[in-house]
């Protein structure tokens with residue numbers, strides 16, 4: 462059995478379970494379940510606090526886990542990312558009342574509130590800034606209003622929480638983050654059970670980012686059409702019953718599909734269709 466840690470709450474939890482479900486794994490039916498066994502796929506899922514996942518994985522008690530890159534770094538655990546998952550994207554930044562703190566050096570002697578003191582402590586130490594770091598579990602933006610700190614370091618996605626608290630970012634972003642699959646450092650690269658799990662999640666990522674495109678075009682336009690739709694390996698080209706025409710099939714990035722359809726149409730291609738990909742193995 463492959464033993465996998467999955468976030469049990471917060472921003473990572475819903476999208477992680479949705480991705481696992483899409484990859485064909487059984488997920489828990491209600492949020493109080495702590496463990497779910499999927500015997501058909503020989504996998505056991507442990508629903509754990511997001512902050513604890515890197516620690517469980519680095520201990521070797523669980524084979525792999527899904528967590529945030531920022532949580533992994535914050536934990537200082539002996540674990541590494543093996544597959545970025547593209548959701549829970551955020552940056553981690555300093556913020557204060559407008560103008561209250563000008564830059565990183567200006568933080569010296571001030572108090573910074575954060576839920577991620579591992580990231581903040583390391584960042585300040587590497588840059589020789591001596592500031593006090595106070596740990597809060599959440600709603601960190603309020604710490605300034607209530608006089609607990611002069612600056613905060615927190616997750617920023619849209620910036621709405623900062624704006625609502627009347628705060629502004631300062632300094633460079635401390636780090637970028639997204640959800641990722643992690644494993645213990647030094648564990649075997651080619652464990653077939655882990656490889657199979659990763660292939661399934663990669664299949665979901667590809668199915669989410671690509672669509673299948675089919676179209677017909679005149680043979681003399683084929684090279685220019687194929688340049689627009691090179692596919693992953695190479696497009697499939699089949700002869701049509703009508704002499705001088707071919708049918709082409711290729712995967713294209715979903716975000717570019719409409720533009721590519723316009724360009725193909727302008728080239729004389731017709732019957733241009735896109736269809737969703739539900740699953741794949743590359």
Ligand SMILES: Nc1ncnc2c1ncn2[C@@H]1O[C@H](COP(=O)(O)OP(=O)(O)OP(=O)(O)O)[C@@H](O)[C@H]1O
Nearest residue numbers: 470471472473511529531549550551599616618638
């Ligand atoms: N608003 C957000 N947008 C995108 N990612 C976020 C957001 N808030 C937190 N994250 C990401 O989610 C992970 C933190 O998960 P966690 O469950 O601890 O926090 P949370 O989503 O803020 O939940 P909680 O309400 O329990 O604090 C981190 O990787 C963080 O970067």
Ligand SMILES: O=P(O)(O)OC[C@H]1O[C@H](OP(=O)(O)OP(=O)(O)O)[C@H](O)[C@@H]1O
Nearest residue numbers: 599600601616617618619620621622623
């Ligand atoms: O830039 P935004 O789009 O506003 O997102 C960032 C906010 O979202 C998260 O908070 P959450 O709602 O999870 O509350 P918390 O502070 O209690 O963790 C995070 O801690 C920030 O506060």
Ligand SMILES: [Mg+2]
Nearest residue numbers: 471599600616
């Ligand atoms: Mg939060």
